[in-house]
Amino acid sequence: MSAPIQQTAAVPAQRSAAKVPLRPGDRRGEGVVLNVFSHGFLALWALLIVLPLLWLVLSSFKTDAQIGGSAFGLPHEWSFDVFRRAWDKGIGDYFLNTVIVLVFSVPLTMLFGSMAAYVLARYPFPGNRFLYYFFVAGAMFPVFLALVPLFFMVKRLDMLNTYQGLILVYIAYSMPFTVFFMHAFFRTLPTAVFEAAVLDGASHTRTFFQVMLPMAKPGLVSVGIFNTLGQWNQFILPTVLMQPQSGSDPERYVLTQGLIQLQQQQGYASDLPVLFAGVTIAMIPMLVVYLSFQRQVQAGLTSATLK
Numbered sequence: 001m002s003a004p005i006q007q008t009a010a011v012p013a014q015r016s017a018a019k020v021p022l023r024p025g026d027r028r029g030e031g032v033v034l035n036v037f038s039h040g041f042l043a044l045w046a047l048l049i050v051l052p053l054l055w056l057v058l059s060s061f062k063t064d065a066q067i068g069g070s071a072f073g074l075p076h077e078w079s080f081d082v083f084r085r086a087w088d089k090g091i092g093d094y095f096l097n098t099v100i101v102l103v104f105s106v107p108l109t110m111l112f113g114s115m116a117a118y119v120l121a122r123y124p125f126p127g128n129r130f131l132y133y134f135f136v137a138g139a140m141f142p143v144f145l146a147l148v149p150l151f152f153m154v155k156r157l158d159m160l161n162t163y164q165g166l167i168l169v170y171i172a173y174s175m176p177f178t179v180f181f182m183h184a185f186f187r188t189l190p191t192a193v194f195e196a197a198v199l200d201g202a203s204h205t206r207t208f209f210q211v212m213l214p215m216a217k218p219g220l221v222s223v224g225i226f227n228t229l230g231q232w233n234q235f236i237l238p239t240v241l242m243q244p245q246s247g248s249d250p251e252r253y254v255l256t257q258g259l260i261q262l263q264q265q266q267g268y269a270s271d272l273p274v275l276f277a278g279v280t281i282a283m284i285p286m287l288v289v290y291l292s293f294q295r296q297v298q299a300g301l302t303s304a305t306l307k
Contacts (some may be wrong), residue, residue: 113175225293
């Protein structure tokens with residue numbers, strides 16, 4: 001009687017073993033290969049980003065002769081006088097103009113974009129989808145196609161070469177992405193909190209500013225960083241809209257325009273260290289902003305999918 005029992009017990013064991021497609025060791029091997037490939041790709045990508053930045057910063061401390069020599073050779077003298085010269089040649093004014101524009105354009109973009117996204121995400125009404133897709137379509141519209149009508153529109157408003165004109169244009173072109181991003185974020189917020197605020201007698205305005213907007217802080221930080229980077233590095237719009245209209249009209253160039261002007265002012269008297277120093281000055285604030293808020297940016301990008 002013992003022999004048949006042993007045979008019947010062995011059959012399920014063989015069947016269960018046949019169902020296993022891969023041994024655990026094989027899966028671990030696949031995971032190791034995938035990790036090595038992904039880490040190697042990330043290391044290569046980091047080198048492609050870090051090496052040009054390192055070359056740029058090192059070139060700021062070199063002379064013209066040293067720049068033409070070894071690309072990553074260390075400077076013979078570490079002097080910050082080149083940054084003072086770049087600042088005096090106009091980088092300081094260009095930097096101030098850029099800060100003035102962004103101090104108003106980024107907060108207003110976040111305010112108007114968040115309000116529009118909140119209404120489209122939480123309040124159903126006729127035409128809701130049409131307005132949402134209208135904003136989304138704006139993100140797909142190339143800026144180059146609107147430069148000529150935009151120029152004449154701003155000219156008729158008498159806002160060429162003015163801070164307020166560039167601020168309004170920045171807000172208009174940053175709204176589609178802001179509405180698209182915040183719309184998805186507001187839809188993930190719990191409805192129970194909104195209903196509790198309404199039952200407590202809070203108005204729609206108070207509910208938005210005191211309840212829903214603080215809950216959307218990760219998304220606000222993420223899209224705020226993207227808007228700051230995009231507006232700080234914008235070139236084509238300031239080039240079209242921030243040109244002096246007469247001899248008495250002052251220059252209000254932003255940093256991207258200023259770097260081109262700095263290169264053109266050199267002429268044949270090449271002073272490459274000053275140009276590299278100007279680019280470094282323009283680059284450092286954005287690096288500081290991104291490195292300071294990188295955790296908030298990652299949290300904002302992942303929270304909408306994890307909730």
